[in-house]
Amino acid sequence: MDQNFSTERMKKLSLIIPVYNVEKYVAKCIQSCIDQNLNKTDYEIIIINDGSTDNSFEIVKAIAAGHENITVFSQTNAGLSVVRNRGLELAQGEYIWFIDSDDWIETNCLQSITEKLTDIDVLAMGYVNAYDDTSKNKKIFPTSAVTNSGIDLLHNSYIVPAQFYIYKKEFLSENNLFFEPGIFHEDFEFIPRMLYFAKKLVVYNKQFYFFYKRPDSITASINPKKSFDYIKIALNLIAFEKKNVKKTEKYIFHNVIWLALTNALHNSLVMDGVTRVKLNKEFYFNKWMFKYLDSGTILKYRIERILFVIFPKHSVFIYRLLKRFVK
Structure with missing residues (x-):
């Protein structure tokens, strides 16, 4: 019996970017994912427009048009958890990195990162709290303790947003790890469960992710x-x-x-x-x-x-x- 095997090499990494009303920030985010030293055939950028009502979708489409490793999807507004879960279903990479569309990553960091992604469940990284006034920027390290598994980080209460980890897709699927729809602070529900199952975890004390502290963000707003x-x-x-x-x-x-x-x-x-x-x-x-x-x-x-x-x-x-x- 003849079988058709794809000649396309499996991608190492999928960057998943949810987009919702971020016309002022999304171009910087996407460009930071493009400006990388990893071969474009080794990673993909999946952008999902979650029913934006501003010009975000138009900006995304214009940037994506010139890049074969960028795929754009659009849907009616369903919330961050639903978008991330859809991104997981669509991803073709061995590992997954969620990137918020008002944040950005360090130029030419992906080669260094992928070198760490060798038979592990999760890579935990540091990050930078980034402000408009860059003098206020602060580097955050995951831990100085010896850490070999997610339970070690959980013991140190390192419950940070999902963007500061990179996950093996197979690990997430095998442990039924998805985001709870319809809630704020979905990362607080997801991260403890994820860390508990992560038996092979590596800490990379580098700050490649810039976590933009915009004053009008959901996390900064007051909502009962x-x-x-x-x-x-x-x-x-x-x-x-x-x-x-x-x-x-x-x-x-x-x-x-x-x-x-x-x-x-x-x-x-x-x-x-x-x-x-x-x-x-x-x-x-x-x-x-x-x-x-x-x-x-x-x-x-x-x-x-x-x-x-x-x-x-x-x-x-x-x-x-x-x-x-x-x-």
């Missing part, structure tokens, strides 16, 4: 939905922990879950009274979490847990009181 999403994230992580996490490692996950819950409570500091009442009801509805999460090691979380168990109807009030008197 973020608090309710953090509760959903905590519930998802509890379900994951029950099913997958070894007994000796549960305390690590419980610290992460408590961080999600306190992030939800922290947003109450800028909420109106009506929304705070709704948030408090949501915590009370899920009050079983406080009794379940009994193995965290951080003192602050232990104190909060005790108070929330004793006074389950007043979680938001207790947190706000603690923030006022305990610095």
Whole structure:
């Protein structure tokens, strides 16, 4: 029986760029991915327009027209998680790097990066918090500790955005690692699960990714939905922990879950009274979490847990009181 085998060599790396209303920034992002020292046949750039209403899509199409390794897709607006998941389905590379369209990467960094991508699940990298005033830029290193697996990074609470890791596509697929649709802070839900499964992880203490701190970004804005999403994230992580996490490692996950819950409570500091009442009801509805999460090691979380168990109807009030008197 005759078989048709593709003569095209498998790409080493897929860069996935979600685009939504970033007409001021997207050209710089894409150009940084083009200006690389890696052969264009070894990597691809997948750009997915998520229903932009400004000129982003037109800018993307114009740039892509001159580059064979750039593929552009467009869809109705569905959110970052859905776009990233679609990018994973479309990617032809052995490894995946998510790049936000208002950020950029270092010129000629891909050759150095791909040399590290040898039979590993995940590559963790440093990054630069980048500002319009470059004198404020700050380099961030993943860790100075010896790290051989994702659980090591999780132990050090290195829960950073998904862009600061590069993933083997097969590793993500085998462990059913996708992004939760419809929530803010989807990376906080994804990264702990990903790190727990990453048995072969390498830390590359280079800062090739520029994380632009634009003042109008989603992460910088105030939105009450973020608090309710953090509760959903905590519930998802509890379900994951029950099913997958070894007994000796549960305390690590419980610290992460408590961080999600306190992030939800922290947003109450800028909420109106009506929304705070709704948030408090949501915590009370899920009050079983406080009794379940009994193995965290951080003192602050232990104190909060005790108070929330004793006074389950007043979680938001207790947190706000603690923030006022305990610095």
